Each structure stands twice: as structure tokens, then as C-alpha cells.
Amino acid sequence: MRKAEIKLTIELDDANIPENITWESTEGENKEALPTKAMFLALWDHHYKNALRIDLWTKDMPLDEMKRFFYETLHTMGDSFLRAAGSDPLAEAVIGDLRDYCAHFAEKMEVVQAQK
Known part of the structure; x- marks a missing residue:
């Protein structure tokens, strides 16, 4: 079985507001972390039958x-x-x-x- 990984790194200020968001993937051609200003991540919880979400954006978005x-x-x-x-x-x-x-x-x- 093959595995792939996506890594998100969030830098927060003292008030826990995202300052910087970067992401990287083992499957991408670019091997360095890439910056982004916003992200939506949704996962399905099959046990509770609902969506688990993380919505983040930097304060300068x-x-x-x-x-x-x-x-x-x-x-x-x-x-x-x-x-x-x-x-x-x-x-x-x-x-x-x-x-x-x-x-x-x-x-x-x-x-x-x-x-x-």
C-alpha cells in the first residue's frame, strides 16, 4: 500500500490568530512548504454522521x-x-x-x- 502525506503548518500570534499558513505534500513536485492565506479542511466523521471542519485564514487575507x-x-x-x-x-x-x-x-x- 502506498501512502501520501499532506502537512499544514500554522503560525499563530499571541491571540491565536493565524499569522502564516504553509502546506506541503509528499506527492507534489515542489518539496518545500508553500505559503497560503486561507484554507478549508473538511473531514467526514462516519460514526457521528457529520462534517469536521477547520477554516483558517491569516489576518492579512x-x-x-x-x-x-x-x-x-x-x-x-x-x-x-x-x-x-x-x-x-x-x-x-x-x-x-x-x-x-x-x-x-x-x-x-x-x-x-x-x-x-
Whole structure:
């Protein structure tokens, strides 16, 4: 069996607010820790049937980038669900609704220009 590892390093200030976040992976081409300004980590607890989450961002994460990060995350969650659901027609219909919401979110948050 092959193993891969993802390592996250969080540097906190005296108030436990992230100053720096870096990540590295045994599978990546780049062997050094890479900086990031924000992260969402979600894990499924099959015993309690709920999501365990860690959402962190550095205090210097710009709001416009956070809006874009949320938009991109919502979009990719839809992609992941479609891959997981296979050819379930209900999943495809619901993801269409999610895509519509993503477009609405992007317009309201001014992540992308409204189409006329």
C-alpha cells in the first residue's frame, strides 16, 4: 500500500490568530512548504454522521480574495459531488442549482462582472 502525506503548518500570534499558513505534500513536485492565506479542511466523521471542519485564514487575507476563495470552493464542491455521485440524474439537477447560486454569489460579491 502506498501512502501520501499532506502537512499544514500554522503560525499563530499571541491571540491565536493565524499569522502564516504553509502546506506541503509528499506527492507534489515542489518539496518545500508553500505559503497560503486561507484554507478549508473538511473531514467526514462516519460514526457521528457529520462534517469536521477547520477554516483558517491569516489576518492579512484580503476580503476580495476571500470572496473569490468562497466562490471557487463552492464551484469545486459541486465538481467533487458530481464525481462522487456518478451518473445520478438528481445530483446533476441539484448541481445545476448550485451553479446558479454560484453565479448569484459571484455577482452579489462582485467576484465577477454581472452579465448583461
